[in-house]
Amino acid sequence: MKVLKFGGTSVGTPQRIKEVAGLITDEKGKTLTVLSAMSGTTNSLLEIDAALQNDDKSKASDLLGSLRKKYDDVIANLYSSEDYKAKATSIVGDFFLRLEALAAADYNDYTQREIVAHGELISTNLMHQYMLQQGIKAVLLPALDYMKKDAAGEPEFDHISKELNRLLSEHKDTDIFLTQGYICRNHEGGVDNLDRGGSDYTASIIGGVLRAEEVQIWTDIDGMHNNDPRFVEETEAVHNLHFEEAAELAYFGAKILHPTCIQPAKVNNVPVRLLNTMEPTAEGTLIDNSLSRGTIKAVAAKDGITAIKIKSSRMLLAYGFLKRVFEIFEKYETPIDMIATSEVGVSLTIDNDANLNAILEDLKKLGTVSVDRDMVIICVVGDLSWQNRGFEAKALDALRNIPVRMISYGGSNYNVSFLIRSCDKVKALRLLSYHLF
Numbered sequence: 001m002k003v004l005k006f007g008g009t010s011v012g013t014p015q016r017i018k019e020v021a022g023l024i025t026d027e028k029g030k031t032l033t034v035l036s037a038m039s040g041t042t043n044s045l046l047e048i049d050a051a052l053q054n055d056d057k058s059k060a061s062d063l064l065g066s067l068r069k070k071y072d073d074v075i076a077n078l079y080s081s082e083d084y085k086a087k088a089t090s091i092v093g094d095f096f097l098r099l100e101a102l103a104a105a106d107y108n109d110y111t112q113r114e115i116v117a118h119g120e121l122i123s124t125n126l127m128h129q130y131m132l133q134q135g136i137k138a139v140l141l142p143a144l145d146y147m148k149k150d151a152a153g154e155p156e157f158d159h160i161s162k163e164l165n166r167l168l169s170e171h172k173d174t175d176i177f178l179t180q181g182y183i184c185r186n187h188e189g190g191v192d193n194l195d196r197g198g199s200d201y202t203a204s205i206i207g208g209v210l211r212a213e214e215v216q217i218w219t220d221i222d223g224m225h226n227n228d229p230r231f232v233e234e235t236e237a238v239h240n241l242h243f244e245e246a247a248e249l250a251y252f253g254a255k256i257l258h259p260t261c262i263q264p265a266k267v268n269n270v271p272v273r274l275l276n277t278m279e280p281t282a283e284g285t286l287i288d289n290s291l292s293r294g295t296i297k298a299v300a301a302k303d304g305i306t307a308i309k310i311k312s313s314r315m316l317l318a319y320g321f322l323k324r325v326f327e328i329f330e331k332y333e334t335p336i337d338m339i340a341t342s343e344v345g346v347s348l349t350i351d352n353d354a355n356l357n358a359i360l361e362d363l364k365k366l367g368t369v370s371v372d373r374d375m376v377i378i379c380v381v382g383d384l385s386w387q388n389r390g391f392e393a394k395a396l397d398a399l400r401n402i403p404v405r406m407i408s409y410g411g412s413n414y415n416v417s418f419l420i421r422s423c424d425k426v427k428a429l430r431l432l433s434y435h436l437f
């Protein structure tokens with residue numbers, strides 16, 4: 001079984017839906033395809049929800065009306081047969097009745113979750129009916145029947161595996177399955193989701209529990225690039241990445257993949273392939289457990305970083321000092337990205353400064369505190385194990401004329417990170433591409 005995932009742009013128009021249907025049927029063997037909502041729909045649904053939260057029912061109803069109109073147009077252009085037009089109109093009509101009922105009812109904890117779930121419910125049903133019209137025997141597996149997260153928001157892998165395998169076993173003769181990305185049930189059994197961009201995660205979870213042959217993530221770019229194409233000219237797709245390299249890149253800014261997405265595939269050693277819907281024959285990026293020795297693969301940047309330096313008031317880093325520092329970040333549920341220590345102090349970075357003032361107040365009890373805002377982490381990813389010679393030096397050399405606030409190396413075998421001012425970011429990315437690739 002292969003798991004295929006198509007994002008919102010890939011199914012963003014009737015034409016795209018038709019092309020994606022072609023890509024799915026081109027694949028040999030069994031496939032389970034995860035679809036996102038058509039592009040723009042999740043945002044529209046969230047706008048409808050925002051109007052309801054503001055108690056503006058008339059705005060919500062106008063927005064629902066225009067969304068409905070959009071889907072009427074999609075239906076008119078997607079199906080050639082009057083029968084399927086009527087079927088799709090009735091299915092989509094039922095979803096809109098439900099949306100209208102949610103909008104009319106009193107607002108509660110589940111209103112938003114149920115409303116946003118409709119993007120994926122609609123896109124998968126449209127694709128399903130289209131495939132049936134084309135004579136393709138596809139089966140739509142409702143994600144709400146098997147995808148589940150626990151009270152901590154983590155996927156319930158055992159439950160997912162059991163229920164999904166049960167559903168699949170009911171259709172032994174079927175080769176083509178469809179399902180919704182993003183949506184799930186929570187520990188209360190209510191409709192919920194895996195956070196924005198969560199369809200990648202759905203695909204990886206499914207790939208993991210089914211020990212799939214591979215997970216294909218289809219987007220509108222030909223794989224992960226070796227630098228940020230928005231700032232650097234002539235970036236290139238990286239054809240092979242180790243799971244750890246891909247995770248670092250996703251976390252540190254490469255927007256193509258949802259950072260948590262890799263984990264379930266990685267744990268189960270299921271390769272993840274990034275492919276381009278607009279250019280299906282391009283090689284893309286294959287992410288698996290193999291490492292190309294001695295190469296630097298890519299550079300990524302993470303914006304909006306705040307650096308905090310704490311100098312111990314006792315001059316030497318007494319034992320227990322770091323623990324007390326970390327406890328403060330734990331108390332305010334603020335993750336730390338980068339860290340560097342010296343005899344007398346510690347520097348670290350955060351990207352969530354919601355509780356910065358409270359954190360600083362607490363840190364001041366431990367020593368002298370200083371803060372640098374508006375910083376960027378530049379992450380260089382590749383085979384950077386410590387036994388290799390010269391790779392850190394190359395990266396550092398590229399940044400020779402840029403003030404570097406912090407360096408982090410050795411936390412993994414796969415990256416070296418630099419903290420610089422955001423005004424130096426573009427220059428740094430270009431210099432790194434020039435010197436490394």
Ligand code: ASP
Binds near residue numbers: 008043119182198
């Ligand atoms: N439709 C959801 C979103 O826009 C999930 C996804 O596309 O992955 O965030």
Ligand code: MG
Binds near residue numbers: 007008197
């Ligand atoms: Mg996405």
